[in-house]
Amino acid sequence: MSSALSNKEKYVSLVTFRRDGTAVATAVWFAAMGNEFGVITETNVGKVKRIRNNPAVTLQVCDLKGTVNTDAPVLAGTARLVTGTEALAVRKAIAKKYGSVYAMFSIYWNVTTLWGKLRGRNEHLDETAILFRLAA
Numbered sequence: 001m002s003s004a005l006s007n008k009e010k011y012v013s014l015v016t017f018r019r020d021g022t023a024v025a026t027a028v029w030f031a032a033m034g035n036e037f038g039v040i041t042e043t044n045v046g047k048v049k050r051i052r053n054n055p056a057v058t059l060q061v062c063d064l065k066g067t068v069n070t071d072a073p074v075l076a077g078t079a080r081l082v083t084g085t086e087a088l089a090v091r092k093a094i095a096k097k098y099g100s101v102y103a104m105f106s107i108y109w110n111v112t113t114l115w116g117k118l119r120g121r122n123e124h125l126d127e128t129a130i131l132f133r134l135a136a
Contacts, residue, residue, distance in 0.1 A: 004075055004134075005037070005059065005061065005134060007031060007032040007097065009030075009061045010064075011027050011028065011062050011063060012028060012030050012059045012060065012061055012062060013027055013028075013059065013060045013061075013062040013066050014026050014027075014030075014039060014047065014057060014059055014132075015057060015059065015060075016050035016051055016054070016057055016079070017050060017054050024046065024047070024050065026047055027063075029094055030094075031093035031096070031097045032093075033089065033090065033093050033131065036131045036132060037131070037132055037133075037134075038089070038090030038094065038129055038130065038131050039129060039130040040094050040129050041128055041130055042128070043127070048081060048128055048130070051081055052081065055078050055079050055080060056076070056077075056078060057076075057077050058074050058076055059077060059134075060072045075134050076134070076135040077132045077133055077134045078132065078135070079130050079131065080131050081128055081129070081130060082130075082131055083126045083127060083129075084126070084127075086131070087128055088127065090129035091129065
């Protein structure tokens with residue numbers, strides 16, 4: 001694990017790339033998982049699609065709003081998408097790191113999912129997570 005990123009930081013700006021090379025930054029929660037870091041996400045969001053097309057990512061430590069300090073180093077990495085037990089392990093690592101904040105988010109997430117089902121959006125998508133490894 002790189003000393004430029006540790007489990008002490010709360011947020012990173014995860015930059016994924018469109019097919020035309022345009023960078024798209026998203027502030028995310030993350031948790032250290034051995035030699036990788038994990039991010040929880042929805043299955044049908046843009047960053048998942050972009051990682052499917054191009055696993056290259058860059059990261060910078062940021063705040064909740066995604067604002068990066070001008071002196072924050074840009075870290076290059078490679079991302080992979082995981083489902084099933086690996087995605088569950090990422091969610092558990094995030095839950096452990098963020099504690100009560102994650103618990104509140106989880107309640108919100110479950111309520112909105114239930115509301116969607118009640119409104120006829122009953123599609124089941126496997127849970128997806130992102131694991132990324134920083135370049136050496």
